[in-house]
Amino acid sequence: MKEKLYIIKIGGALIDDPELLDQFLEQFSEIKEKKILVHGGGKLATTLADKLGVEQKMINGRRITDKETLDIVAMVYAGGINKNIVAKLQQKKCQAIGFSGADANLIKAKKREHAEIDFGFVGDIEKKSVNRKLISKLIKLKLVPVFSAITHDKKGNLFNTNADTIASVIAQALSSKYDVELLYCFDKEGVLEDVENPESVIGNISEEEFSVLKQAGKLHKGILPKLENALGAVKNKVNKVFLIKETQLKNHIENHHGGTEICL
Amino acid sequence: MKEKLYIIKIGGALIDDPELLDQFLEQFSEIKEKKILVHGGGKLATTLADKLGVEQKMINGRRITDKETLDIVAMVYAGGINKNIVAKLQQKKCQAIGFSGADANLIKAKKREHAEIDFGFVGDIEKKSVNRKLISKLIKLKLVPVFSAITHDKKGNLFNTNADTIASVIAQALSSKYDVELLYCFDKEGVLEDVENPESVIGNISEEEFSVLKQAGKLHKGILPKLENALGAVKNKVNKVFLIKETQLKNHIENHHGGTEICL
Numbered sequence: 027m028k029e030k031l032y033i034i035k036i037g038g039a040l041i042d043d044p045e046l047l048d049q050f051l052e053q054f055s056e057i058k059e060k061k062i063l064v065h066g067g068g069k070l071a072t073t074l075a076d077k078l079g080v081e082q083k084m085i086n087g088r089r090i091t092d093k094e095t096l097d098i099v100a101m102v103y104a105g106g107i108n109k110n111i112v113a114k115l116q117q118k119k120c121q122a123i124g125f126s127g128a129d130a131n132l133i134k135a136k137k138r139e140h141a142e143i144d145f146g147f148v149g150d151i152e153k154k155s156v157n158r159k160l161i162s163k164l165i166k167l168k169l170v171p172v173f174s175a176i177t178h179d180k181k182g183n184l185f186n187t188n189a190d191t192i193a194s195v196i197a198q199a200l201s202s203k204y205d206v207e208l209l210y211c212f213d214k215e216g217v218l219e220d221v222e223n224p225e226s227v228i229g230n231i232s233e234e235e236f237s238v239l240k241q242a243g244k245l246h247k248g249i250l251p252k253l254e255n256a257l258g259a260v261k262n263k264v265n266k267v268f269l270i271k272e273t274q275l276k277n278h279i280e281n282h283h284g285g286t287e288i289c290l
Numbered sequence: 291m292k293e294k295l296y297i298i299k300i301g302g303a304l305i306d307d308p309e310l311l312d313q314f315l316e317q318f319s320e321i322k323e324k325k326i327l328v329h330g331g332g333k334l335a336t337t338l339a340d341k342l343g344v345e346q347k348m349i350n351g352r353r354i355t356d357k358e359t360l361d362i363v364a365m366v367y368a369g370g371i372n373k374n375i376v377a378k379l380q381q382k383k384c385q386a387i388g389f390s391g392a393d394a395n396l397i398k399a400k401k402r403e404h405a406e407i408d409f410g411f412v413g414d415i416e417k418k419s420v421n422r423k424l425i426s427k428l429i430k431l432k433l434v435p436v437f438s439a440i441t442h443d444k445k446g447n448l449f450n451t452n453a454d455t456i457a458s459v460i461a462q463a464l465s466s467k468y469d470v471e472l473l474y475c476f477d478k479e480g481v482l483e484d485v486e487n488p489e490s491v492i493g494n495i496s497e498e499e500f501s502v503l504k505q506a507g508k509l510h511k512g513i514l515p516k517l518e519n520a521l522g523a524v525k526n527k528v529n530k531v532f533l534i535k536e537t538q539l540k541n542h543i544e545n546h547h548g549g550t551e552i553c554l
Contacts, residue, residue, distance in 0.1 A: 077342055097370060105369015106361060109440060109448055113392040117446035123394040128377040130387040130433055163431055167424070169394055176373060182381035184373055 031165070031204035032061040032279070035193035036211050040272050041068035041107055048114065050211070053276040055120035060165055060204070062196060063122070063172045065111060066189035071102040085143050091186045096147035100126075100184050103174040112172055123169045127177030128184060132157045133192065135177035135185045149177040149185025151192065153262055156199035194255035198262040207266040208259050209278065209285075210252050215271050216286035217253070221246055230287040233257055256288040295429070295468035296325040296543070299457035300475050304536050305332035305371055312378065314475070317540040319384035324429055324468070326460060327386070328437045329375060330453035335359075335366040349407050355450045360411040364390075364448050367438040376436055387433045391441030392448060396421045397456065399441035399449045413441040413449025415456065417526055420463035458519035462526040471530040472523050473542065473549075474516050479535045480550035481517070485510055494551040497521055520552040 034054065040047050054063060075082065075098050083090040091099070108124040115122035127133025127149075133156055135149025155177075164171060173196070175189035190210065197208040217239075219226035231239070236253055239245050245253065249269075256267045270278050270285030278284050298318065304311050318327060339346065339362050347354040355363070372388040379386035391397025391413075397420055399413025419441075428435060437460070439453035454474065461472040481503075483490035495503070500517055503509050509517065513533075520531045534542050534549030542548050 074342075078338075100373050101365040101369040103369070104373045105365040105367070109364050109368045109390050109392055109442075112390070113442045113448050114446050116392055116395050116442060116444050121394060124390070124392070126373050126376070126388070128373055128380055128386075128388070130385060131380050160431070167427055178373075178377045178380060180380050182378050184377050 028203065028205040030059040031200060031206050032057060032059055032209060033064065033193055033197045033200070033206060034061065034209045034211060034275070035064045035066075035190060036272065037066040037189070038068035039213050040211070041065060042070070046272065050272050050275065051111065051114050052118060055115055055118035056276060057279055061170055062161075062165075063111070063170070064175070064189055064193040064196065065107060065172065066175055067099065067103050068107065070106065071099045074098055074102060083146075088143055088145070090144070091146040091148050093147065096184060096186060099186050100176050104176045108172060108174040115170065115172065121168055121170050122172050123164070124172045124174065126174050126184070127151075127187065127192070130157065130160055131178075131180060132161060133173075133177045133187075133195075134180050135187055137179060137183075137185065147183065147185050149179065149187045151177060151187060151195050153195050153198040156195055158199040158203070161196070161200065162203055188251065188255075190252050190255040194259045197259050197264045197267075201263045201265065206264050207268070208256070208264050209275070210256060210267075210269045211272040211275060212252070212269065213272060215274075215284065216269050217245070217249060219244070227284075228286050230289055232289050233261070253288065260288055260290055292467065292469040294323040295464060295470050296321055296323055296473060297328065297457055297461045297464070297470060298325065298473045298475060298539070299328045299330075299454060300536065301330045301453070302332035303477050304475070305329060306334070310536065314536050314539065315375065315378050316382060319379055319382035320540065321543060326425075326429075326435045326437065327375070328439070328453055328457040328460065329371060330439055331363065331367050332371065334370065335363045338362055338366060347410075352407055352409070354408070355410040355412050357411065360448060360450060363450050364440050368440045372436060372438040379434065379436065385432055385434050386436050387428070388436045388438070390438050390448070391415075391451065391456070394421065394424055395442075395444060396425060397437075397441045397451070397459075398444050399451055401443060401447075401449065411447065411449050413443065413451045415441060415451060415459050417459050417462040420459055422463040422467070425460070425464065426467055452515065452519075454516050454519040458523045461523050461528045461531075465527045465529065470528050471532070472520070472528050473539070474520060474531075474533045475536040475539060476516070476533065477536060479538075479548065480533050481509070481513060483508070491548075492550050494553055496553050497525070517552065524552055524554055
């Protein structure tokens, strides 16, 4: 039987709330099984860009990561946020070790290709982008990898990469070796039938149900990429994939309770 | 016989010069023996602090690292600079992996204690601060650690720590296992008898000679802490310690030539 591995993604809203983040990291540090944390960015990078007068570039409503913006997100995500999370986890006796995808070539991305838009320093990744063997070796040393959403191309460039996708591809890559459970943590109880009603959690969503919900316009914009990455994971042999509320991490793991499960 | 390990420190001036840095990293990546890189900060943190209106606090002429300054140096050193160096080394087929001292608790510091001055988030370290066993395990995985000058206290705080000292204590800690050669790389040919004359390199300096030179006022201010850290290393069983010119790294390693050797 494969050993259990939790891959847990947290997002910007949590990172922007120090108290909530601390509570979450407490729950995370208490997980006894092997685990990996993937974190997004939060508002800090945007705030810093504003203060420095670096404008957010948009083309056809899509965000572009120019060199100045990349320099900011690399500093903020891989430096400020990542190292603060690692230090807080170390305080909680969790043997955290922070990474970008450039470190040890753990995640090698390709610059996003698009017929009309040059997205700048945005990297796309897939299952084979992940240095599965080395991550396994690091986990065997009882280390707890903490990934920021920065990757590289092995040509000397850093890239901004979607953190939901990073969590999904790491989960896919490690599923041949581990019994992986991928948890997308966010500020809702799960995927909600009615976004105003926290009791309207949909217990599970299959690929087909996802298409139906999407076409019916029932999924609010922020949750779409999360669900697409979650589906990508289950289609690529990740054993379990859930969207859960951040504050429910411990409850979910101990009581197998709550959230929305994504299935085939 | 112990295996050879180079521990190489580079400073701010090199980091501020992209072309020179690239040439240095090329030479570094070509070293066949086991190796570790430690880097300082450069002007980027100060420039960023200026732009953000964060003033440099001084007490009795000593620099204080307040929380705002710490946040900036953590981002710049452990994020921006560290990940860019790692990406460049990866491009050159060097299996670099970037660390702060918080990562995997590799370097645990103590907040600087001083009778009159509160230095803020400044961490002091010694030989036993270094997680020697884990660094050895990472080196065995053929990884090339790249350390930024950020440490932590295992109580959730990050610290600003002198990069020369980091290189020295890592060298000390690893000398029981490896045949360590510690190289402080900077922009001079070595310690100069006459700072205006690059041909006046002092071939070697003992502890006694250091005291004489220091009292005679013959050592310019910038080189003092480097020499003190270098002496600390030889006194703690580091096999070889040199101060060399950055551009001479390859020449030094291949031809055992140039620079100033520090000895007991």
